[in-house]
Amino acid sequence: MSVTTASLSEARLRRQRTRRRISSTKLMLSVLAYGIAVLFILPYLEMAVAALRPASQLLAPNLLPSSLDFHNFTSIWSTGFGGNLVTSLLIAGGATVLVLAVAIPAAFYSARHRFRGRGVFLVLVLATQMFQPASMLVGIQREFLNFNVGSSTLELILINAGFNLAFAVWILNAYFASIPVELEEAAMLDGCSRLSALGRITLPLAAPGIVTALIFTFIAAWNEFMVALTFTLGQSSGRQPLTVAVNNYIGQYSIDWGHLFAGALIATVPVIILFALIEGRVVGGLTAGSVK
Amino acid sequence: MEAALTAAAAAIAVGGCGSSSSGGNGPVTLKLVAADYGTGPKNTSQKYWQSIATAFHRANPKITVKVTTINWNNFDNQVQTMVQNHQFPDITEGDYFSQYAQQGLLYPASQVLSNTGNLLPVFKSQGSYNNTQYGMPFTTSTRTLFYNKKLFAQAHISGPPTTWAQVQADAAKIKALGKIGFGLPLGPEEAQAEALLWFLGDGGGYMKGSNWTINSPQNAAALTFLKGMVNAGDTEPNPATKNRTTLWEQFAAGKIGMINGSPALLPIIKSGGSLGPKDWGSVPIAGKTGALNSTLGVCDNVAAFKQNGHQAAIKKFLDFAYQDKYQLQFVKEYQLLPATTSASNTLKSSPTYGSFFKALPKSVQYPSAPAWAQVKTQIQNQLGTALSGNPSKVLSSIQQVAQKS
């Protein structure tokens, strides 16, 4: 009797110990993960600190100034920064919508059908991935002079879409290929048309791929600088996207670090928020669609 | 009536071609592209030019001036792109390229400005091609040696240096205080200016007559002297990678003993907050054996492009914009110097600008040869390597580029 009690409690103890060991490994891992997360944010915290430094302590060799000055964050709005924010949103949003609208059908079709020219098409996509718009500025600009589009925002939407299309087609192609065609066929047997099978079955399953393409395009367009600089030349400053507006704080004789970093921070935060919101969906989509 | 005309002019501006009827009496839109001397929207040059354009339009309702300002650091590149794409502006203000005169793209100054005699004569040859003036100075500046009086007092130095030997000795004393002795911006931003100030101290320079003299022994000697200062630690570390903006900021923060500067350093000192008006001084640049009596004078130019055929309208506008009050407004906004004799005369006795003016008439300019644009980028990019390598070898390679271009 007493023996059994002893061995029972011993077993319980052992189980408890294992549980504690597991949770302590888990604890260590999460501490490590948090530490790394902080490391990734640190440069941007330093940016915030720089933007909050009073002018007299801008170059002080300390980690934190003795007082904070929010002036840069308030005064930046009186300079039309809101307009820049809207322009950036239009450009990045427009380019993302255009990329998805064009890439989804192309990626789907090339994943499902072996047609003549498919190889050429995929090589073309791979090739465009290797070009960056900055290195072809003069050519792009000459082209747009010939086809007067009229609005620099529209031009930037087209250019950003063009240069980010490759990645979207590529990633979506891979995702569509990984979704069994039988699922669509089953839906079509149930009376769905081909298009509604695509819309009801395939697209939701490809959600992780679509979200990845979306984020990639949005961020690339949001951060594009060289082309935007050239194409918004001669526009009122409100028509310039954030990257160009931030760059204007680098002057000939001095750099307005405070406003530069304040503006950069304002430009970065919306993207992080957008991603934080979507991140959950990526995970959800991945869990739901782990058919691969 | 005026409103209707404005609307008509605006309609044409929106129509966008810019090159509307040239002569005649129809409304004209002029495209003005100017470098932005400001740091961000609060003091952008857009405001300055727009105020002139608005006042001008009020006086000349048929002419609308569309103002575009471009960040200084992108100006050269963007004007070049516009010209390459045949989107010619009517007027530019900023860097001036004699190649455009060479290509026959520009109006001579005499055709677009009534009183060219009022432009400071010392800059005439720099804006000229084949003895005709095309570039019209709009704003100017000269270089002087700035020194931190507080640090000089702490290091027991009696006065500012006039010779190279004194510069080095003083820099060593300031270095002993744990500060930077001499701020030497030989990085890519403006190496061509800083280097010339030292070349001049030894009787060197970029050109003699129509010959490039970049690889002259004087220039090599100047660089060798600088190399010695750098190796002794009398300058900031690695001057080949340091730019004016950074070093001026540090001078303003009281961390540098001496630095060559222009009036544009004044507002930076003011906003830095570390140096009071009595804590710094500005004197002629030190030379090998004595202070220079001719320093580097820099001007930014107005140029008028022919392609849109707006000669009469351009002339009206430039006559308007070159009024003394606008020259002085520019001086006040950016602490640069005026470019006309009449505006300069009103400032000669100013305690702030007096010393810069004294230096202006005898100043030395950058070469006016069309190849200068290419030589300049080569100097900006390569000259700093002389400090860690062989000065005469580096100078020879730049000389080669100059002769090839």
Next chain:
Amino acid sequence: MTAVATTPKRRLAGVKQALRPLPWIGPAVALIVAIVLWPVVVMVKTSFTNIASDGFSTGGAGWKNYHSLLQEPALGGVVVRTLLWVALVVGVTMVIALALAQLFNTRFPGRRIARSALIAPWAASVMVTALVFRWALDPNSGAINVVLHAFGIVHQMGSHQADWLGSPGTAMICMMGVAVFVSLPFSTYALLAGLQGIPDEVHEAARVDGAGRWRSYLSVTLPLLRPSLLVATLINIINVFNSFPIIWEMTRGGPGYSTSTSTTMMFILKQSWVGESAALSVANFVLVVIIALAFLRVTTKDGGLG
């Protein structure tokens, strides 16, 4: 007569067949050709043109631009530096990203927030990140130097030692660090997505077989991760090769060309020698294609898109 009638009909059917993909892939092809390929043609043409420094073309140049590019004394060093830059940045990025993906794949409270933090360098423009690091590496007041000084690693602020971006060697290391930093978010997420696609049963099966954790990772996880790993590496190779803002904002590729890669060299040349710069653009493209193909050749048997 009937034969004559059917041939066009059949041809028509063939044309119809060939045109069927058009509504699906047509818009994508149109966008790529108009926005990307046309400027490439201009670029290649420019590389065979004489262009004055003010941008006016003065006729054909034959191979002259390529010839003068090959005579640039700095070219050899730049090419070697470019290859090292790509290999080291991408290699280090992928190794760290593998570890990070594994770590952030384990469940722990607040994982979502921690993961969101990971993307900060991706969300911020590279230009801004490079500027912040330049700011933090400032020899006189930069935060990194302040910390290193407090730990006694940097002996004196403002000294030669604190000027990390001043000498080419340390500057290259710092810039590679920044390049790794900005490449990590995308790489980690690509691998994370790959990890999530591996069903749990696979791990369970491995565990039942008695494989240790490390062995199960090497023999089960890594092979299944291969597709994501390949795609992420390839994309990184292309992006890191073309990376411009980091070097431009931190050292301008100088002094001289001593911290330049071929991308920054191309930009420096463009200021004065447009034709030669275009020639380098073309050479750059050829180089990146060779690197990408070599990578695909080594890692996949068919060399296709997989």
